[in-house]
Amino acid sequence: MAAASVSLKSYGSETITAYSCSTCKNKNIKTEARSYCKICDFCFCDKCVNLHNQLFQNHVTYGPKEMEEWPVAIATQKFLENCEVHKGKKLKLFCEDHSQLCCNNCVLLSHRQCSKVTLIADTTLPVTDHQQLSDKINSILDQLIKLQINWESNLKSLQVSYEERLIEVRSMRKRINDTLDKLEETTLKEMDELNASWNASLKFDVDTCSRLRTELTCLCDAIKKIGKKNKELAFIAHQKSEEMIKQVDKYLNRN
Known part of the structure; x- marks a missing residue:
């Protein structure tokens, strides 16, 4: 054929x-x-x-x-x-109870209790205007096409919006990074200056303490060594010690 x-x-x-x-x-x-x-x-x-x-x-x-x-x-x-439920099986029967086309598997699994299951070859074709049915299908297809076009348009708009927002986020990220870089640069500069200042100040104090300790130690040793051997040197050592003690007390009170 x-x-x-x-x-x-x-x-x-x-x-x-x-x-x-x-x-x-x-x-x-x-x-x-x-x-x-x-x-x-x-x-x-x-x-x-x-x-x-x-x-x-x-x-x-x-x-x-x-x-x-x-x-x-x-x-x-x-x-x-072709049966949509059981792929590869032919639709041969019609269940009037459920108004459903069936293959042999459909009847065996879901329609054994139905009272009106007949061969499709023995059924009476509904009286339908084919042109009317075709027009109805075409009308639905037109609606689906319009809806699909609408969804596709929305999809494109969404993509455009996403890309715009992505550019904004990346631009904002760059601005934040630039600001953080400048902040880091300024902060490090201030820290370096402060560190240098404190370092100089502390070094001065360390040197001052060391000098005062050395001078006081020398005076103390001199006083012990002179004792009562020499009145003039003992007087000088005493006066220098008193003056040095005043300087140290002043320094300690200030710090």
């Missing part, structure tokens, strides 16, 4: 994009079909349809503009018959 030689370039796509030529397929050659003959139930490419028309002048063939006369594509048939 012709249906066996019909294929989709993209399985599950919305429209049939190509039919394979039945004659070429029998020769293991894949060629896109451009015509269909109902009597032969075959699809033909442009080359094969010319040979067909020469052999069967009374046969009517249908071109791409008359797709309603062509058979249902196998890909379309598989797409419709």
